[in-house]
Amino acid sequence: MEGQRIQSLAMRIALEFPEVTQTNPFGPDSEVFKVADKMFLLASDVNAEPVITLKCEPEYATALRQEHESIVPGYHLNKRHWITIAGGASITDDLVQDLVINAYELVVESLPKKKRPARATVHDLRIVTADDPATLVANSALFDHQVSAEGAADFLSRPGHILFLALSPDGEGVGFVSGVEMRHPDKQPEMFVYELGVDKDWRRRGVAKALLGALRGEARSRGCTGMWTGTEAANGPAIATYQSMGATVDTASVFITWDKL
Numbered sequence: 001m002e003g004q005r006i007q008s009l010a011m012r013i014a015l016e017f018p019e020v021t022q023t024n025p026f027g028p029d030s031e032v033f034k035v036a037d038k039m040f041l042l043a044s045d046v047n048a049e050p051v052i053t054l055k056c057e058p059e060y061a062t063a064l065r066q067e068h069e070s071i072v073p074g075y076h077l078n079k080r081h082w083i084t085i086a087g088g089a090s091i092t093d094d095l096v097q098d099l100v101i102n103a104y105e106l107v108v109e110s111l112p113k114k115k116r117p118a119r120a121t122v123h124d125l126r127i128v129t130a131d132d133p134a135t136l137v138a139n140s141a142l143f144d145h146q147v148s149a150e151g152a153a154d155f156l157s158r159p160g161h162i163l164f165l166a167l168s169p170d171g172e173g174v175g176f177v178s179g180v181e182m183r184h185p186d187k188q189p190e191m192f193v194y195e196l197g198v199d200k201d202w203r204r205r206g207v208a209k210a211l212l213g214a215l216r217g218e219a220r221s222r223g224c225t226g227m228w229t230g231t232e233a234a235n236g237p238a239i240a241t242y243q244s245m246g247a248t249v250d251t252a253s254v255f256i257t258w259d260k261l
C-alpha cells in the first residue's frame with residue numbers, strides 16, 4: 001500500500017475511537033492523534049515521503065521491523081516504543097488497522113482508570129444451541145468463511161460440540177469460541193479449543209478472555225480435566241490471550257497436517 005493511503009486509512013480509523021483529538025502541534029504538515037492528551041498516532045512526511053508513526057510494544061515492534069522492510073524505529077521519537085511505517089508492498093489494510101487499534105489501546109491501558117474513555121463492553125455471552133443455527137449464519141462475518149445453515153446445524157447438534165457467542169449491547173455478535181470435547185480410552189475427557197475470534201473493533205476489551213472463561217466453565221461441568229489448542233508461533237495476540245487465561249505454551253511441539261485426503 002502507498003504511504004498516502006496508509007496515512008488516510010490510519011487517520012480515519014483513529015478518529016473512530018472514543019475521545020480522540022486531532023491537532024497540529026508540530027506544524028500544519030503533521031497530524032497528531034491523542035487520547036486523554038497522550039499521542040498514539042502521528043501522520044507526517046519524512047524526507048518528502050508520507051508516513052505514520054505509532055506507539056507499539058518493544059517486542060512487537062522488533063518483530064514487525066524484521067518482517068516488514070518499510071517499518072522502522074519511530075522517527076524522532078523513542079525508538080523502542082514507536083514505529084514509523086512508510087509505503088510498502090507488505091503493508092495491508094488489516095495490518096494498519098491492527099496497529100492503530102494496538103497503539104490506541106496501549107495508551108488507554110497506560111492511563112489511570114479515571115482518565116480512560118468509557119467504552120462499550122460485552123453485554124451477553126451465550127451458548128448457541130442446536131435449534132438456533134440461524135444465529136451463526138447471521139454472524140458469519142466473525143468466521144473465516146460464510147457459515148451455511150446446514151454446517152451450523154450439523155456442528156451444533158453433535159454431542160460435545162460447543163459454541164459460545166459474545167454479544168454487544170445491540171445484540172450483535174462480536175466474538176465466538178468453539179470447542180470440541182475429546183475422549184480417549186486411556187484419558188480423562190479434555191476440551192479442544194477449535195476456533196477463537198473477536199471482531200476487530202472489539203479487541204483488547206477482554207472479549208476473548210470472557211469467551212475462554214465460558215468455555216472452560218462448560219468444559220469443567222462436562223467433567224473435562226484439561227483444555228488445549230494450537231496456534232501459529234507468530235500469533236502474539238492469541239498466545240498472550242491463552243497465557244493470560246493460565247495456559248502454558250509448549251514451544252517444542254509442531255503441527256502436522258494432511259491438506260488433501
Ligand SMILES: CC(C)(COP(=O)(O)OP(=O)(O)OC[C@H]1O[C@@H](n2cnc3c(N)ncnc32)[C@H](O)[C@@H]1OP(=O)(O)O)[C@@H](O)C(=O)NCCC(=O)NCCS
Pocket residue numbers: 102194195196197198199202203204205206207208209210231235236237238240241242244
Ligand atoms: C486473539 C484474539 C481472539 C484476542 O481477542 P481479544 O478479545 O482482543 O483479547 P482480550 O481483550 O480478551 O485479551 C486477552 C489478553 O491478551 C492480551 N492481548 C490481546 N491482544 C493482544 C495484542 N495484540 N498484543 C498484546 N497483548 C494482547 C490482552 O492484553 C489480555 O491480557 P491481560 O488480561 O493480561 O491484560 C483476537 O486478537 C483475534 O480475534 N485474533 C484473530 C483470530 C485469532 O488469531 N484467533 C486465535 C487463534 S485461532
